[in-house]
Amino acid sequence: MAHKIGIIGFGKIAQDQHLPSIRKNPDFELIAVASQRGLKPDEAKHAFQDYREMLKAVPDLEAVAICTPPQVRHQIARDALLAGKSVLLEKPPAATLSELQDMKLMAQKAGKTLFTTWHAQYNKAVHEAKKALAGWEIKRLQVTWKEDVRHWHPGQQWIWEAGGFGVFDPGINALSIVSFIMPEPVFIKKADLQFPANRDAPIAADIQFSCAHGQGDLNAAFDWRQTGPQTWDIEVETANGLQLKLREGGTKLEIGGKLMVDEPSEEYEGIYACFDTLLNERTSLVDEAPFRLVADAFMIGRRVQVEAFED
Amino acid sequence: MAHKIGIIGFGKIAQDQHLPSIRKNPDFELIAVASQRGLKPDEAKHAFQDYREMLKAVPDLEAVAICTPPQVRHQIARDALLAGKSVLLEKPPAATLSELQDMKLMAQKAGKTLFTTWHAQYNKAVHEAKKALAGWEIKRLQVTWKEDVRHWHPGQQWIWEAGGFGVFDPGINALSIVSFIMPEPVFIKKADLQFPANRDAPIAADIQFSCAHGQGDLNAAFDWRQTGPQTWDIEVETANGLQLKLREGGTKLEIGGKLMVDEPSEEYEGIYACFDTLLNERTSLVDEAPFRLVADAFMIGRRVQVEAFED
CATH class of the missing domain: 3.30.360.10 (Dihydrodipicolinate Reductase; domain 2)
Known part of the structure; x- marks a missing residue:
C-alpha cells in the first residue's frame, strides 16, 4: 500500500521537486496539501490553509513533507509528530540546532519517522x-x-x-x-x-x-x-x-x-525512495552534521x- | 577500590577546584598529572609534560580530567579514549559542537565514560x-x-x-x-x-x-x-x-x-560524586544543550x- 502523504507549504520547492517526485513514485499517494494560499494540485483530495486543520481532518494521512521556510518548521514538525504523523523536512531542517534536537526526541517518543533531507547527497x-x-x-x-x-x-x-x-x-x-x-x-x-x-x-x-x-x-x-x-x-x-x-x-x-x-541530478527521486524505506522500517534518519558545521x-x-x- | 585518575592541564581551575575535590573524595586517587610545565602535586606518583606519555606510561590509569583550554580538548579526549581511559571534560567541553559529537561517538565505541561537566548545575x-x-x-x-x-x-x-x-x-x-x-x-x-x-x-x-x-x-x-x-x-x-x-x-x-x-557552592564535589557513579555504572553523561544554545x-x-x- 502506498504511503498517504501530505505537503505542508506549497511554494517553489514543493511544486518543482516534491510534487513531481511523489507523482513518479508508486509508493506514495499525495492526498492533502496545506498552504497559506490554499493551493491544491489535482490529485490531492484535500486542501487546507492551516496545516493544523489538515492534521485533524485527514486521519489516514501517514506522513507530511514540510516545505515551508525553516523558521516555522519546528512548530509544524512538533504538531505533526504529536498528531502521529511521520515527517520529512526540507533543508535546512530547522532554524536552530536546538529545534532539530527537539524534533529528534519528539520523533523517538512518538515512534514516528523523522527524515532530514540533504538533497545533494542523493x-x-x-x-x-x-x-x-x-x-x-x-x-x-x-x-x-x-x-x-x-x-x-x-x-x-x-x-x-x-x-x-x-x-x-x-x-x-x-x-x-x-x-x-x-x-x-x-x-x-x-x-x-x-x-x-x-x-x-x-x-x-x-x-x-x-x-x-x-x-x-x-x-x-x-x-x-x-x-x-x-x-x-x-x-x-x-x-x-x-x-x-x-x-x-x-x-x-x-x-x-x-x-x-x-x-543528471535525481535528488528528490532518491529522497522519496529513502523516505519509503524509512517509513517501512519505522526508523528515522536525522543527519545533523551539515547543520552542525554551519x-x-x-x-x-x-x-x-x-x-x-x-x- | 578508588578510581585511579590523572589530570591533564594543571592550570588555575585544576589546582583550585579539581585537586581539592579529588583529595576530599575517597572514591578517587590522583596518580598522575600531565602539564606543559611539568607541575606535580605531592600525592601524584607520576608527572609528565606530554599527556601522550602519561597515557602510555601509566597503564592502571582509569580516567582523566581534561582541564586544558577548550581548543585542544578534542584531540586529547580522542587520544585518551583510544588509550582506553574514561574522560571528564571541563566546560566548555570542546571548541565546536562537531568535536563534542565526535567525542561522544568515540566514547560509545570505546565503551568508556565521557562526562561533560557544567559546574553550575551541581x-x-x-x-x-x-x-x-x-x-x-x-x-x-x-x-x-x-x-x-x-x-x-x-x-x-x-x-x-x-x-x-x-x-x-x-x-x-x-x-x-x-x-x-x-x-x-x-x-x-x-x-x-x-x-x-x-x-x-x-x-x-x-x-x-x-x-x-x-x-x-x-x-x-x-x-x-x-x-x-x-x-x-x-x-x-x-x-x-x-x-x-x-x-x-x-x-x-x-x-x-x-x-x-x-x-556555598559545592560544584566540584558534586561533579566528582557524579563521575564516580558514571564510572561505576560504565555510562556517559554528555549534556550538549548549553553548548548548542551558544x-x-x-x-x-x-x-x-x-x-x-x-x-
Missing part, C-alpha cells in the same frame, strides 16, 4: 565518490562553492537577515556532500565570514577544516558574488594519491582526471566587514 | 529549583548575567578572539542552569550580539527564547561591562503564579520571596558593533 556521483574515498586518509580537500546571489535569490530579503544563513544557504549543500563523502568527520578550525556593511548575513566565507587523522590541507571557499560561470566543485586528494573531483554540484565525478559519472562556523568564525551589497 | 539551590519547576508551564524567564570582565579575566586576550566565546564564557553557565531547571526545552528565537569595534567576540548579548508550550516572555541579558556589584540571577514565573529566583550564580534560591536555600545564538544572532573595549 546524486549518483556523490555516492560513487563516497565509495571511492572509503577507508583512505585525506591529504587535501578544496571546496569551491561560488554563485551569483542576484541570479538565484532575486530580491529575497530574508536570506540577508540574521538567521537567514547568507552564503551558507548554498554552502550547506557543499557541507552536506563533504560530511557524506569524507571517510572520517571534519571539524571547522577557522573561518572568516564576510558580512556586507549593510547586511546581517555573510556574503562569503573562507573555512579551514581539520580531520582526526593526518595534517591535511582542508579548505572551503564560499562566495555569493560570482557572476559568469558558476562553480560548485569539491576536490579531494588522498594520502595514497587518489585524485577525485566532484563537479557541478555533485552531478559529475572525475577520478584521476577521468569522467566516471555524469548523470553553527560551528558562525560560533568560531571571525567576522570581517566588506563593502555594502545591493541586489 | 548547586543545591539549582537542584531544588529544578524540582520546584517540574511539570509547570513557564510564563516568564529573566536571566541577568552581568559581570566585570576586567576583574575576572584580566589581560586574557584569547577570550576576545574568534572562538573565544566572549561574554558567552560566563553566559554558558547561565544557559547550563536554564537548560537544567526548565521543565521543557528552550530555543533561541532572536539574539543581539554586541561586538566591540576592536574585538572578535561579543561583550554583551540580549537573547529572546521560546519554549514549546505557551507564549512566555523569556529573555536573557549578558553583559561583561558591569562594574560594582556583580549580577548572576535567574528569575522564573510559572503560569500558576509560582515565583522563583536563583541568585548569586545559583547558590541562593528564593521561592515567593522567601529564601529556601543558601548554601552555537544557535551565534548562528542566528544579529551582530551589532559597539565602542572599542580596552582591558
